[in-house]
Amino acid sequence: MELRINNVLYKTDADYTVFQFCSKLGINIPCFCYHEKLSIAGNCRMCLVQTNPDANLTLACTTRLAPGFNIFTENLRVRRARESVMEFLLINHPLDCPVCDQGGECDLQDLCFTNGSDMGRTVKYSKRAIDNLNSVGPLVKTLMTRCIHCTRCIRYLNLVCGDDDFVLGGRGRATEISAYIHKHYQNEMSANIIDLCPVGALTSMAYTFEGRP
Numbered sequence: 001m002e003l004r005i006n007n008v009l010y011k012t013d014a015d016y017t018v019f020q021f022c023s024k025l026g027i028n029i030p031c032f033c034y035h036e037k038l039s040i041a042g043n044c045r046m047c048l049v050q051t052n053p054d055a056n057l058t059l060a061c062t063t064r065l066a067p068g069f070n071i072f073t074e075n076l077r078v079r080r081a082r083e084s085v086m087e088f089l090l091i092n093h094p095l096d097c098p099v100c101d102q103g104g105e106c107d108l109q110d111l112c113f114t115n116g117s118d119m120g121r122t123v124k125y126s127k128r129a130i131d132n133l134n135s136v137g138p139l140v141k142t143l144m145t146r147c148i149h150c151t152r153c154i155r156y157l158n159l160v161c162g163d164d165d166f167v168l169g170g171r172g173r174a175t176e177i178s179a180y181i182h183k184h185y186q187n188e189m190s191a192n193i194i195d196l197c198p199v200g201a202l203t204s205m206a207y208t209f210e211g212r213p
Contacts, residue, residue, distance in 0.1 A: 019060035033150040102200030147201040153193040
């Protein structure tokens with residue numbers, strides 16, 4: 001199968017998604033929700049690419065390679081779309097970077113610097129606040145106002161731990177990650193969601209305010 005990425009010809013015989021093939025080639029595509037060990041969700045919309053010059057934008061993490069693709073990962077249309085997606089992700093995100101334990105190793109910080117806009121259009125917009133969870137175990141500190149709904153934690157707890165109570169509920173402005181039944185998680189693997197969270201919504205309780213990465 002022959003295809004082009006940014007006008008460079010490549011050949012492959014493997015069944016990859018656009019995101020997987022670009023990652024293999026060292027072509028960086030920003031993404032929050034994708035993880036190679038979890039199911040594909042396509043929630044964050046940051047991995048938008050253009051598969052042909054006259055095609056609409058599509059998600060790199062869900063689109064399978066096809067012969068004749070001429071994929072653009074950094075053209076003007078793609079960059080502007082990513083700026084808009086980043087702006088939506090930051091609408092409700094608090095300015096907690098100086099006191100956030102994820103500060104310095106936060107995917108949202110890094111991608112905002114490389115893919116965000118230098119100005120915002122929501123100056124008079126009042127950010128919403130979400131209640132913190134008290135049911136994710138004694139090792140996980142939650143501040144769900146920072147959550148960007150990537151659902152990495154949900155997919156891990158559902159697929160790996162076998163716990164179906166953790167869900168993404170609500171629609172639009174009311175969207176919130178929570179549990180159907182508010183219980184205290186006793187699963188010994190639940191603290192792994194600390195490393196999976198790309199922002200500071202789920203951090204280590206023991207590490208709180210102990211240092212900066």
